[in-house]
Amino acid sequence: MSVTFFGWDVVYDDKSLVLELGAEQEPQKGDSYTMYHGTNVQTARLIITNGFRQSPDGMLGPGVYVSRNQQKAERYPLKSPSSNRVVLQLRVNAGRVKRIDKDNHPMQKSWNAAGYDTAWVPPNCGMQSVPSGLEEDCVFDPQRVVVTSIFLKVQSQKPSSTLMNLALMRTATGKEDPEIPLPLKISSIELPTSEIAAQINASEFK
Secondary structure (H helix, E strand, C coil): EEEEEEEEEECCCCCCEECCCCCCCCCCCEEEEEEEEEEEHHHHHHHHHHHHCEECCCCCEEEEECCCHHHHHHHHHCCCCHHHHHHHHEEECCEEEEEECCCCCCCCCEEEEEECCEEECCCCCCCCCCCCCEEEEEEECHHHHHEEEEEEEEECCCCCEEEEEHHHHHHHHHHCCCCCCCCCCCCCCCCCCCHHHHHHHHCCCC
C-alpha cells in the first residue's frame, strides 16, 4: 500500500517481516531485524545512493557496524556536531549469528571465517571495548543491510521531536533531494512544528 504525503510517496510494505527485537534478545538465524546506523550527512548520501560498504576493520573486524539501540546510533559519528548527524533505520538479515560477549574472545574477528554472517555484542556484557554497555552488531556482507528510513537530528524544545523522519523534508523545504531515491519505506510519520521545519530548511539536507 502506498500513500502520497505532501509530495512524498510513502510506502508501507505489509508483506515484509521485520522483527522488533530487544537489545538483550539474541537474534535468530535467517530472521530480519530493525537496526540503526549513525553517520554524517555526506556519508548518508553515499550510502543511500550506493549502499553500504564494509568498514575495513574494527572491534569485530570488517563489516557494517549497526545497533538495535537507536540511542547508540544517535551518538555517531562521535566527533561530528549533532547538526551533522543522521540516523539510518535499517532492515538487516542477520543470517547466522555469533555471540561475542567478552574481551579477547577467540572469535572476535574471525567469526565470518567460521561461517557466521553477523557478530552480536549483547548489552552490558562487560567488554571494556564497549564502555557504553550498549548492544552492537557487525554484519559482514553489506548486501544484508537495507536502508528503510532516514532520521535527521534537529534541535527542538520538545525532546520527543529531536529526530525527524526525512520524509518530512519536502514538507518543510518545498524541495526534494535528487540524490535520494524514492520511495523510501518508512514506519512512522510525525508532523513537524514550524520551528523544526525552519531548522530543517536551514540544514544541509536541501
